[in-house]
Amino acid sequence: MAEATQESSRKVADQGRHQTGGTGRPEQAVGTHRSEWARKPSGPESAEESTPRRVRRIPGARPALGAVVPLILLLAWWLVTDVFGLFSSVQLPAPQDVVAAGVELHERGELGQHIAISVQRVLLGFGIGAVLGLAIGSLLGLSRIADTLLQPTIGAFRAVPSLAWVPLLILWMGIYEDSKVTLIAIGAFFPVFTAVYSALRHVDPHLVEAGRAFGLHGVRLLTTVQLPAVVPSVFSGLRLALAQAWLFLVAAELIASSMGLGFVLTDSQNTGRTDRLLLAIILLAVIGKITDALLGLVERRALTSWA
Amino acid sequence: MTTSASALATPRAERASDAESPAARPAATTGSARRSLPVDLRAVGRRFGERTVLRDVDVALRPGEVVAVLGASGCGKSTLLRAVGGLDAGHDGRVLIDGDPVRPFDERTAVGFQEPRLLPWRSIRRNVALGLPRGVSRAEGRDRVDELLRLVGLAEHAELRPREISGGMAQRASLARALARRPGVLLLDEPFGALDALTRLKMQDLLLDVHAQTCTTVLLVTHDVDEALQLADRILLLGADPHEEPEPAREGATVSRLLDVPGERPRDRASAELATLRGELLAGLGVDAHEH
Ligand SMILES: Nc1ncnc2c1ncn2[C@@H]1O[C@H](COP(=O)(O)OP(=O)(O)OP(=O)(O)O)[C@@H](O)[C@H]1O
Ligand SMILES: [Mg+2]
Numbered sequence: 001m002a003e004a005t006q007e008s009s010r011k012v013a014d015q016g017r018h019q020t021g022g023t024g025r026p027e028q029a030v031g032t033h034r035s036e037w038a039r040k041p042s043g044p045e046s047a048e049e050s051t052p053r054r055v056r057r058i059p060g061a062r063p064a065l066g067a068v069v070p071l072i073l074l075l076a077w078w079l080v081t082d083v084f085g086l087f088s089s090v091q092l093p094a095p096q097d098v099v100a101a102g103v104e105l106h107e108r109g110e111l112g113q114h115i116a117i118s119v120q121r122v123l124l125g126f127g128i129g130a131v132l133g134l135a136i137g138s139l140l141g142l143s144r145i146a147d148t149l150l151q152p153t154i155g156a157f158r159a160v161p162s163l164a165w166v167p168l169l170i171l172w173m174g175i176y177e178d179s180k181v182t183l184i185a186i187g188a189f190f191p192v193f194t195a196v197y198s199a200l201r202h203v204d205p206h207l208v209e210a211g212r213a214f215g216l217h218g219v220r221l222l223t224t225v226q227l228p229a230v231v232p233s234v235f236s237g238l239r240l241a242l243a244q245a246w247l248f249l250v251a252a253e254l255i256a257s258s259m260g261l262g263f264v265l266t267d268s269q270n271t272g273r274t275d276r277l278l279l280a281i282i283l284l285a286v287i288g289k290i291t292d293a294l295l296g297l298v299e300r301r302a303l304t305s306w307a
Numbered sequence: 308m309t310t311s312a313s314a315l316a317t318p319r320a321e322r323a324s325d326a327e328s329p330a331a332r333p334a335a336t337t338g339s340a341r342r343s344l345p346v347d348l349r350a351v352g353r354r355f356g357e358r359t360v361l362r363d364v365d366v367a368l369r370p371g372e373v374v375a376v377l378g379a380s381g382c383g384k385s386t387l388l389r390a391v392g393g394l395d396a397g398h399d400g401r402v403l404i405d406g407d408p409v410r411p412f413d414e415r416t417a418v419g420f421q422e423p424r425l426l427p428w429r430s431i432r433r434n435v436a437l438g439l440p441r442g443v444s445r446a447e448g449r450d451r452v453d454e455l456l457r458l459v460g461l462a463e464h465a466e467l468r469p470r471e472i473s474g475g476m477a478q479r480a481s482l483a484r485a486l487a488r489r490p491g492v493l494l495l496d497e498p499f500g501a502l503d504a505l506t507r508l509k510m511q512d513l514l515l516d517v518h519a520q521t522c523t524t525v526l527l528v529t530h531d532v533d534e535a536l537q538l539a540d541r542i543l544l545l546g547a548d549p550h551e552e553p554e555p556a557r558e559g560a561t562v563s564r565l566l567d568v569p570g571e572r573p574r575d576r577a578s579a580e581l582a583t584l585r586g587e588l589l590a591g592l593g594v595d596a597h598e599h
Contacts (some may be wrong), residue, residue: 210424212412213394214437214488224437228428306428 125184133192141200195237344491378545438487
C-alpha cells in the first residue's frame with residue numbers, strides 16, 4: 001500500500017486493507033497501485049471523501065506546483081544567457097532567441113510541417129506496434145502452445161537492440177516513411193507485448209477458477225475475467241511504448257530524413273543553429289508530454305470502469 | 308428474513324435449451340428435480356505428489372440434505388469440496404452427482420469459495436449476476452439479483468466495488484453469487500468465516516430459509532461445531548480413520564465420524580442432546596470439551 005498513499009485519498013488507502021476478491025496477490029501489485037490512484041470514488045461514497053490531501057484543496061494546485069521547477073529553470077536560463085551573458089549564442093542562446101527561431105520557422109511555413117510529419121510517424125508507428133503487441137501478447141499469454149512455439153523466437157528478437165534494425169530497414173524499404181514507421185512500430189511493440197504477455201500469465205488463478213466455476217469459458221472467460229484483469233498493466237505498457245515511439249522517431253529522423261523534428265536537430269547541428277536545436281528539443285518534450293497526458297486520460301477512464 | 312426468499316423458489320427454465328421452447332417447461336417438476344440432487348462419493352482421495360491429503364472418503368448425500376464437513380485446519384475440507392464441484396480433476400475415486408460422474412466445473416453445482424473471489428472491477432451487483440445460470444432472461448436475472456442482494460443485506464451497497472466493502476460484506480456477496488445459480492448441489496466453503504457473531508447467525512438463518520424453499524442439497528464446510536449442529540442434517544468429521552485408532556497407520560484424512568443431528572431446525576442451541584454431540588465432535592477434533 002505504501003506506494004499508493006501519495007496519490008490516493010486516505011479513503012482508498014483504508015479500503016485497501018479490507019480483504020477483497022483476491023486482488024492483493026503480489027503479482028498484481030503493479031496493477032493494484034496504478035488503479036487505486038486513478039479510481040474516483042463513485043456513488044454514495046464520494047460525499048464521504050472529506051479528507052483530501054492539502055494540495056488537493058485548491059483546484060489546479062497540482063499542475064501549478066508541477067510548473068514551479070520548469071519556471072525556475074527558465075528563469076535561470078534567461079539569467080545566465082541574456083542577463084549575465086555567460087554563454088555565447090552558439091553555446092546556449094537566450095530563451096527569446098529560441099522563441100524567435102520558432103516564429104521564423106513558422107512564418108516560413110516549415111514548423112507546422114515538421115511537427116505534423118513527426119506526430120504522424122509516431123502515431124502510426126505506435127498504433128501499429130501497440131496493436132501487434134496486444135494481439136501477439138494475448139496469444140502467447142493465453143495459449144500454452146503458442147507460447148512454447150513462439151516465445152523463444154520473440155525473446156531472441158527482443159534481445160536485438162532495436163536500432164540495429166535500421167540499416168536493414170533502410171536497405172529493404174528505402175529512407176522513406178515505411179522504414180521510419182516500421183522502426184517506431186518495433187520500438188512500441190515490445191513494451192506492449194511484454195506487459196500484456198506477463199500480465200495474462202499472472203492473472204489471479206483464483207479469479208479465473210471462479211469464472212470457470214460460474215460457467216465461463218473461452219471468449220466469455222477472456223472478456224469477463226482475463227482481459228479486465230490486465231487492463232492496468234496494459235496501460236503501463238502502452239505508456240512505455242509511447243515514450244519508446246518518440247525515442248525511435250528521433251533515431252529514425254536523425255539517421256535519414258528531410259523533414260520532422262529529428263531532421264531539425266541534425267540540420268541545426270550542421271548549420272550551427274543552436275537556437276533551432278533547442279527549439280526542437282523543447283518541442284519534443286512538450287509534444288511528448290501532451291501525447292502521454294492524453295493517453296493518461298484514456299487510462300484513467302479505462303481504470304475507473306475496469307479496475 | 309423468514310418470508311423473503313421467494314425469488315429463489317420461483318420456477319424457472321432449467322436448461323438453456325428448455326428456455327428456448329416455453330412449452331417444454333413443466334416448471335414445478337423439473338424445478339425440484341434440478342434443485343436437489345444426490346451426491347455419491349466413492350473412495351474419493353487426493354494426493355499432492357507424495358503426500359496423501361484425503362483417502363477413502365465414502366459418503367452418500369441424499370437429495371435436499373444439508374451435510375456439514377468438520378475437520379482441523381488443513382485436513383482437506385476444501386480439497387473435498389473442490390472434488391465435488393468438479394474443480395479438481397486430480398482426485399482418486401468417483402464422485403457421482405445424480406448418478407453421473409461429476410463434470411469439470413459442473414454446472415449442476417455452485418461453489419461459495421473460502422475466499423470471496425469477487426471480480427474487483429465489477430460492482431457487487433454485477434458480481435452477484437455472474438452466478439446466474441445461462442438462459443435466464445435479463446429481467447428475471449435482475450429480479451433475482453435484487454432479491455438476493457436484499458436477502459444478504461447488500462441492497463444499499465450494490466453499486467460499490469469489492470475493494471470498497473468489508474471482508475464480511477464480500478463474503479455475503481460471494482454467497483449471493485452462489486445462490487443466484489440455484490444449483491442442484493450447493494457447495495459452501497466456510498461461507499460465514501469472516502462474519503461477526505450476529506451477522507453470522509442471520510446468515511445461518513438465511514441459509515436455512517433458502518434451503519427450506521429450494522431444497523437444494525448442501526455440502527457446507529465449517530470450522531464451527533455449533534454452526535454444524537445448527538445447520539446440518541448430518542455432520543461429516545474428517546480426520547483419522549476410527550478403525551485404526553489409537554495409532555493411525557496411514558497418512559491422510561478420511562471419514563472419521565458421520566453423525567446424524569437430531570431435531571428439526573431451527574434447533575435449540577441449549578438442548579442437552581446437542582451438548583452431548585458437541586462434546587463428541589470436539590473430542591473428535593482433538594479438543595477437550597471441558598475447556599470450552
Ligand atoms: N494445489 C495443492 N498443491 C499441494 N498441496 C495442496 C494443494 N491444495 C491443498 N493442498 C494441501 O492439502 C491440504 C488440505 O488443504 P485444504 O485446503 O483442503 O485444507 P482445509 O481443510 O480446507 O483447511 P482450512 O480449514 O484451513 O481451509 C493442505 O495441507 C494443503 O497443503
Ligand atoms: Mg479450506
